[in-house]
Amino acid sequence: MSSDDKVSVLAPLGNGLDKLIAASPIASVISNPRLPDNPIIACNRAFCELTGYDASYVIGRNCRFLSGPGTEPWLSETIRRGVEEHRPVLVEILNYKKDGTPFRNAVLVAPIYDDRDSLLYFLGSQVEIPDDSPGPSSTRRIRAAELVKGLSERQRQVLKLAADGLLNKQIAGVLGVSEKTVKMHRAILMERLGTPTSADMVRVAVEAGL
DSSP: OOTTSSEEESSOOGGGTHHHHHTOSSEEEEEOTTSTTOOEEEEEHHHHHHHOOOHHHHTTSOGGGGOOTTOOHHHHHHHHHHHHHTOOEEEEEEEEOTTSOEEEEEEEEEEEEOTTSOEEEEEEEEEEEOTTSSSHHHHHHHHHHHHHHTSOHHHHHHHHHHHTTOOHHHHHHHHTSOHHHHHHHHHHHHHHHTOSSHHHHHHHHHHTTO
């Protein structure tokens, strides 16, 4: 598949996870930790446009192909540990595009679980930080914190559990509410946070330090 495709998937993903990144304007991938070396199994058009790589190259590879001479090994290790410990990680790391152009990359990696609390996939998203921007990552974090602060306690609970990788049914069980109620809260959250997809909603939660 070419980078013109909205989302490219190596194999069908359960629970509609392919839709998790398809409509996102943020460069995003989904990887499968149950396969050797946690390869990417889906990527959206925004990822291909950001990195310059076609989906045919991206699918089946670990995200390490974005690393280069200046990539900070300690930040790569932070991502590796987050994956190993199944927890969300947000770092700003130097990566490289296909043509060799380096760029400062705000990378989010977050786990996604099934109904039995087994790890299914990892969601990864990338935002390029412009060189001439004075601390855009701080700006994003401040904006995210302000957005989250305006939510109700229940909405923050739903957002935190979603950011931890829980699915609607699991969130309902933790909070003692119906799955329908969780879906309602998620819809409200996406509207209030201005996020077009669940993946973008999760990124706001992590940027806010939730």
